[in-house]
Amino acid sequence: MTTDVPDxxxxxxxxxxxxxxxxxxxxxxxxNALLMGSISRVNRQIDILVDARxxxxxxxxxxxxxxxxxxxxxxxxxxxxEGMMRDVRANRGVIICSGxxxxxxxxxxxxxxxxxxMTVEEAEHLDHAASDDCPNCRNTSRKQRGIVFxxxxxxxxxxxxxxxxxxxxxxxxxxxFWCWDCGEKVVVPDDESYxxxxxxxxxxEMNADEVLFIVRVENGEIPLDRRxxx
Numbered sequence: 001m002t003t004d005v006p007d008x009x010x011x012x013x014x015x016x017x018x019x020x021x022x023x024x025x026x027x028x029x030x031x032n033a034l035l036m037g038s039i040s041r042v043n044r045q046i047d048i049l050v051d052a053r054x055x056x057x058x059x060x061x062x063x064x065x066x067x068x069x070x071x072x073x074x075x076x077x078x079x080x081x082e083g084m085m086r087d088v089r090a091n092r093g094v095i096i097c098s099g100x101x102x103x104x105x106x107x108x109x110x111x112x113x114x115x116x117x118m119t120v121e122e123a124e125h126l127d128h129a130a131s132d133d134c135p136n137c138r139n140t141s142r143k144q145r146g147i148v149f150x151x152x153x154x155x156x157x158x159x160x161x162x163x164x165x166x167x168x169x170x171x172x173x174x175x176x177f178w179c180w181d182c183g184e185k186v187v188v189p190d191d192e193s194y195x196x197x198x199x200x201x202x203x204x205e206m207n208a209d210e211v212l213f214i215v216r217v218e219n220g221e222i223p224l225d226r227r228x229x230x
Contacts, residue, residue: 011068012047013131013147013170015096015118019048019064020130020151027060028053028225029151031170036229037087044088051228053152056209058228063090066097066118073101073115078108085112134169134176136187146171148187150178152225158200158217166213166225175213175225177202188213 016031023029033049036042048064065081067073073095085093093113095101101115109115134146146169154164158181165178169187176187182197190211193203201216213225 008066008068011098011118012066013149015064015066016048016149016170017130018096018118019050020149023050023151025152025154026053027051028227029149030168030173030227031147031149032173033227034173035088037084038089039087044084046084046088049228051226053225054223058089059091061088061090062092062094063088064094064096067095068098070099072099073097073105075102075104075108078105078113078115082113131167132185134172134174134187136169136172136174136189144171148176150176154224156215156222158198158215158222162198164215164224168225168227173227175202175204175211175227177213177215177224 013031016029020029028051030049033046034043035046035049037044046063047066050062051058052060063085081093081095095113095115096118097115098119100117106115130150131147134148137146148167148169150165150167152166154166156162156164163180167176169176172189174187174189178185179196179198184196186194186196188194188202188204190204190206193201195201203214205212205214210229211227212223214221214223
C-alpha cells in the first residue's frame with residue numbers, strides 16, 4: 001500500500017480490501033465512490049460502494065462507512081449514516097470502526113445497518129496483494145496518489161479462456177484491467193482507450209445512468225464492470 005497517507009485513508013483502504021475478499025463475482029466494489037444524492041442533490045462521498053456488477057437496478061446496493069477513531073460509535077453516528085443510506089438509495093449499510101460502539105448505537109442500527117469492529121492491529125496484518133499503486137496518479141503527490149483495487153477476476157471465452165482482473169482507482173476513479181494472457185496491467189481513464197498485447201481494446205462508455213467498462217474483441221464487445229451514477 002502507498003505510504004505517507006493519512007491514517008483514516010489507510011483504514012478506509014483496508015476496509016475495502018476486506019470487502020473485496022468476501023464479495024462475490026457478481027458484486028462490484030468501488031472504494032471512495034461519489035454518488036449524487038436523490039434527496040440532497042449533491043455528490044455524496046462513500047467510503048465503499050457495493051453494487052451488482054452487471055444488473056441495471058440498485059436493489060442490492062450496500063454502502064460502507066469506515067471510522068478510524070478512538071471513541072465509540074454512538075446513536076448520532078448511526079442516524080447520520082442512515083440518512084446517507086436513504087439519500088443514495090442503499091438497502092443495507094455497514095459501519096466499520098476501530099473504537100467499538102455503544103449499546104444504544106447497536107439498538108438503533110437494528111436490521112438494515114451492521115456495525116463491525118476492525119482493530120488497527122488487524123489492519124496492519126492484512127495482505128494487500130489485491131491492490132496496486134495507480135499509474136494514472138503517479139504525477140500527484142504521494143499523499144494524493146491512488147490505489148487500484150482488483151475487485152473482479154473474470155474468466156472470459158476469448159480465443160480460449162482468458163483470465164482478466166478488473167479494478168478501480170480510489171482517487172482518480174478510473175477503471176483498470178490486468179490481462180493474464182499478455183500480462184499487461186493498465187489503468188484506462190474514462191476519456192481514453194487502450195489496446196493490450198492481445199489486441200483487445202479496453203475502454204469506457206458513459207450514459208445517463210452509469211459508466212461501463214468494456215473490452216472489444218473480434219466477436220464484439222463484452223461489458224466487464226459498471227460504475228453507477230445514480
